[in-house]
Amino acid sequence: FHDAVLFPVARNNMSAEQLGVFREKISQELDRAVEFWTANSHDEKFGGFFTCLGRDGKVYDKLKYVWLQGRQFWIFFFFFCLFLFFFQCSFVSFVLGGEFLLRYARPAPDSRKCAFTLTWDGKTAKVQRTIFSECFYVMAMDELWRVTGEERYQKETLEMMEQIVYWVQEDPSGLGRPELPGAPAVNSMAVPMMLLCLVDQLEEGREEMANAYSDLGKWCVQQILQHVQRGGQAVLETVSVDGQELPGCQGRHQNPGSHAIEAGWFLLRYALKHGDFYFQDVDGHCPTQLEWSMKLWWPHCEALIAFLMAYRETKDPRALENFTRLFDYTFPQFTDPEHGEWFGYLDQEGKITLNFKGGPFKGCFHVPRCLYICEKLLDSLLGKSLAL
Amino acid sequence: FHDAVLFPVARNNMSAEQLGVFREKISQELDRAVEFWTANSHDEKFGGFFTCLGRDGKVYDKLKYVWLQGRQFWIFFFFFCLFLFFFQCSFVSFVLGGEFLLRYARPAPDSRKCAFTLTWDGKTAKVQRTIFSECFYVMAMDELWRVTGEERYQKETLEMMEQIVYWVQEDPSGLGRPELPGAPAVNSMAVPMMLLCLVDQLEEGREEMANAYSDLGKWCVQQILQHVQRGGQAVLETVSVDGQELPGCQGRHQNPGSHAIEAGWFLLRYALKHGDFYFQDVDGHCPTQLEWSMKLWWPHCEALIAFLMAYRETKDPRALENFTRLFDYTFPQFTDPEHGEWFGYLDQEGKITLNFKGGPFKGCFHVPRCLYICEKLLDSLLGKSLAL
Secondary structure: OHHHHHOOOOOHHHHHHHHHHHHHHHHHHHHHHHHHHHHHOEOOOOOOEOOEEOOOOOEEEOOEEHHHHHHHHHHHHHHHOOOHHHHHHHHHHHHHHHHHHHHHOOOOOOOOOOOOEEOOOOOEEEOOOOOHHHHHHHHHHHHHHHHHOOHHHHHHHHHHHHHHHHHHHOOHHHHOOOOEOOEOOEEEOHHHHHHHHHHHHHHOOOHHHHHHOHHHHHHHHHHHHOOEEOOOOEEOOEEEOOOOEOOHHHHHEEOOOOHHHHOOHHHHHHHHHOOOOOOEEOOOOOOOOOOOOOEEHHHHHHHHHHHHHHHHHHOOHHHHHHHHHHHHHHHHHHEOOOOOOEOOEEOOOOOEEEOOOOOOOOOOOHHHHHHHHHHHHHHHHOOOOOOO | OHHHHHOOOOOHHHHHHHHHHHHHHHHHHHHHHHHHHHHHOEOOOOOOEOOEEOOOOOEEEOOEEHHHHHHHHHHHHHHHOOOHHHHHHHHHHHHHHHHHHHHHOOOOOOOOOOOOEEOOOOOEEEOOOOOHHHHHHHHHHHHHHHHHOOHHHHHHHHHHHHHHHHHHHOOHHHHOOOOEOOEOOEEEOHHHHHHHHHHHHHHOOOHHHHHHOHHHHHHHHHHHHOOEEOOOOEEOOEEEOOOOEOOHHHHHEEOOOOHHHHOOHHHHHHHHHOOOOOOEEOOOOOOOOOOOOOEEHHHHHHHHHHHHHHHHHHOOHHHHHHHHHHHHHHHHHHEOOOOOOEOOEEOOOOOEEEOOOOOOOOOOOHHHHHHHHHHHHHHHHOOOOOOO
16 A cells, blocks of 8 residues: 555655655654653752653652663753753753762762662662663763863763773673673674764764774674674674674574664664564574563664665665554554653554553653654655755 | 352362362373473483473573572472382483582582573573572472482582571672662562472471471561551562562562462452452552563462462362362463473463473473372362372
8 A cells, every 4th residue: 555655756746745744743743752751750859850650741650760861861952952942941950950960870989880770869779780871871971061061071971981982892890790601701782882872972073083983983883793694684682702693592682673773774674574573583483581572662763763764865665665654553553642752562462561651761762862853854855954 | 150150059069070170181281291391301411401492392592590400300309209200211310410400500619609590511601699599409409308318418408598598687798789778678578488488398397497497487477478568458579678668669569460379368369359460560550560461370370279279278169269260261371282381471361472381480390380289189179188
């Protein structure tokens, strides 16, 4: 149906009309998502954000997850500083909130290790032995630095970045995970992807930083490409440090709907051919993660961006066809006509199985980022702007 | 339907007939489960058991999970030593397998901390900062001690038990989890339940041990009862060390279909009234665990035992009614007519979502334990034996 209606090369007008429909829906959803977080997530007492919000925005837990604190700062500063209403209503409280993260994210003053979860008033409740809290902390600090120009945010950004690179490339022992003889070091796709995201963040509009992180960026790309295995037919989440397939479940684990799509358009056909489950096993064994067959919001966000970006670059009608299919699945399934923002967790048949809007891993990040980028891509395709 | 057919007090003969039907089905399933593990899980090369088995019994990962190694030893020794065929075919290989656990479970010779996962040949791949690997290790070592009478198994059993009690009652720092100001010590229901299980194991048939662990047993019961909150209306999985309800998701977390049922018949009515989801939030918020609404095999096993045991003790027809309902749900949903053993993971509607028979947390334990105990309870009810 979509092929016939939208993609004959001779009927570009129909495409433009359809693109306008997409843009309008996306723009509405973006407004509703921003309103949802602005109305419900501010902590006036201790600063920072509440992110455990129910379907209707009510706070059901006051724990503060550092990934989500960092991500929400980044979203608000990077995307929403543009909007006057945002400056009017809450600019000061956001900067004060930045101080919450600066003061409490690192539990030990002599270490750069960040907490994973903080209590409402900033006490450390959980520490993960990975680099991701620290990465989202860098994203937040860099935006604070860009907006305020203050040197202490600059220092925090650059020192934390240096620490992360040291943990990844030199010596991970500071993360606290013991070295075990049965668990040799591996190349985990999430690590170079996250670092590449930080490189993009830091070098954006800054020539000096782009030069400083040029080698790191190339290293990340080379590390990501090591995950393309089996003659280009499979993207594996974890490979050996010299780029070989590993035995057992760990070696066969795939994250097709999200990391593979984020990692590039050339991997997309494979992921789609095998459906859009959250996890899969490359040899078709049943994954052992209980959530493997669920539909999560964030891979759908990543895929919407990837398809639309690919269409803008290549004008290949198959990219728009895939975007349309995904749009037609995602919007009825994930949006909430009553309260705004999206549901995060559906079962294989599309039934909502967890009805909150924010939780330990879902915050103000993927939905507004996706909607904002798609809006700009559609503007560009419709000739309104070439901003992105 | 069941009420009308089975439970009028005047029609006890009908009950006896139905109990016989239950017994026959249960007995068949027990044979099929034992055959499944006997045929597929032995590691002839390094000893111990493969437990990552697909639906048809094929090994899909050679990692060895120490919980499941300990549990399978316990099952085979405790239940199946009775059967001659078992002695004939594999007694020697089991004892040799015990040596695998004895040699490799503890990664550091100067510490009693056990691994969570070992590689095929015994290298440590993962260490959990909890007591549970060590508890299942005690269960295995105690059975080895009982069967062989060897002093080194006795020493291993008693020293590890002493270490576990020290971690739980005196100082948990040896487990490796840092103390965090935002995460004060708590009373987690799984800990006293597991310790009580070990007390039962060690004192069974041994007067001296029963005296030695009498105070510990009383302490466990008192700790478990602290989880009955809100005037007896709610069983909470985690409470403060002085038995108070905690704030947020952690405080509201419930494990109704399993721990609450294991913890006793007097809690059963509550758990059933609220359905048999894997997890729930006592105030009705949506849990944040992605698997919360799934149906897992082991709570169903625990409940079958609890209802049938309650019926034998009280002869209350409601207990048999509940057992019958559960039996009629569990057997069609979880059994596998083709390959034996049970599926472990269904969605809310009963669809199989993970089709393996063994994985990181499912091994040769709950299914044969449940079927064996139910078989003996039915024998007792039918007047064949009073063994249990």
